[in-house]
Amino acid sequence: MRQLLIAFFVFFHAISFGQVHKPALNKEELPAGNSMIHVPKIPLTRNWDDFNGGFKKGTFMPDFTLYTVDGKAVNLYKTLSETKNPTLLISGSLSCPYFRKNMADINTLSRYYQGRLNVFIIYVVEAHPQKGAMPYPELPDIDTINNRENIRLDQPASYQERKNRAAGLIERGLSTTVLIDGPGNEWWNHSGCATNNAYLLDSKGKIVAKDGWYQKSDKPDNMWCRIDELLGTQSGRCPGKEEQLPPFLRPSITKAGLPPDSALVDRRKSYDDSSPGKEYKGDMIPDFTLYTMKGKEVNIRTVLQAHNPVLLVAGSYTSPAFRQGIALMNALADYYGHHLKIFIIYTMEASPDIDPSPYRAKPEPEPENKQQNIHFRQAATYGQRKAMADTLISHIRCVPEILVDGPGNEWWQHFGPAANIAYLVDVNGIIAAKYPSFSDPRNNVWCDVDKVLKNESGRCKPVPPSKSR
Secondary structure (H helix, E strand, O other): OHHHHHHHHHHHHHHHOOOOOOOOOOOOOOOOOOOEOOOOOOOOOOOOOOOOOOOOOOOEOOOOEEEEOOOOEEEHHHHHHHHOOOEEEEEEOOOOHHHHHHHHHHHHHHHHOOOOOEEEEEEOOOOOOOEOOOOOOOOHHHHHHHHHOOOOOEOOOEHHHHHHHHHHHHHOOOOOEEEEOOOOOHHHHHHOOOOOOEEEEOOOOEEEEEEOOOOOOOOOOOHHHHHHHHHOOOOOOOOOOOOOOOOOOEOOOOOOOOOOOOOEOOOOOOOOOOOOOOOOOOOEOEOOEEEOOOOOEEEHHHHHOOOOOEEEEEEOOOOHHHHHHHHHHHHHHHHHHHHOEEEEEEOOOOOOOOOOOOOOOOOOOOHHHHHOOOOOOOOOEHHHHHHHHHHHHHHOOOOOEEEEOOOOOHHHHHHOOOOOOEEEEOOOOEEEEEEOOOOOOOOOHHHHHHHHHOOOOOOOOOOOOOOOO
């Protein structure tokens, strides 16, 4: 009787915490690098259209332990228990062009729901290898895409080779955590033998949505919709709903309230701007609130509610590159008027006198500054930074409104750090274009704005991409 009561208590406790699930799919040990992989050929059944295979919606996902490229173990139910968050699992491989196409969207989704949703990519078999086991029949159109994009891969023969391929996804810009299916292909075999499928689990491990083809373009109800429904969020990325809702941006990066003029500016250095900006094309921007020199509050979410795109340009008076781009900003503002809202974000002085530049280890005077008699030190307080913005407009005509970054440099540190970085943001808060240096003549700013506004300014002159850029 006592054993029966104990068993009942364990079962009840498991139900209460959502831990009733099938036995683990695989062994917990890290596979040896030389473990051989066997890939059977399966019939192609267009499972992305009618995904009946794999795990069933409404059931609990079996437990599993998979490993990252660095060999870190990730156990599904331990992750669910520790984070208390739902989880999205997406299978993929480098030779699947449709998965590669979705990488930018996956990065955006992962960043947007950060802290609210666990997102994992599971690297499985190569979908369309040139040599080795072919899991699916050959498809000439896909081979054409892979050849055009210089993707010529053989089927990995060992776990180490598959791990190297997973590292290739990261090198190509995938920022979401990548797990590697074992040499026995346990995940791939049980999840439906598909690359680019997806499962959405609630915080207990129950499958609430599944998709045989992640983000298939003609589906009216995509994964963003299902996640929004599960989390109660309004991402603005759910087709048919984006125009009905004000932009639901990521959490704010700025502190509340107008900083006092006496607030000390964070002048720590050096910052690395070799790869500036934590935001990328296709990302949804975070909310932020900044102030003009006269103390007027400007909240970016409120600005976007007017349903006009926004151009954000970082700058400072001592930046020659920024000054060079002011004429273009003025031309854009004069032509597009209220249809495009342009803000200059006044940040750290790029090339101050005496004080070190935030972009260089030692002070180096700019020849252009010397020629134009521009000699100013780095602002030490928020009030001094506002004064520098006033100095800018007293010497150069600036049509766009100027917002002053806070003393903690929150905007600059998040969107940069870079002296002249710029972002074109559409009405839903999505980055339509990113310019590491706004004044770079190789940018296609007129073309990008015309595209966002569905306009023909007559000034769009596409510039051939440079290989050295």
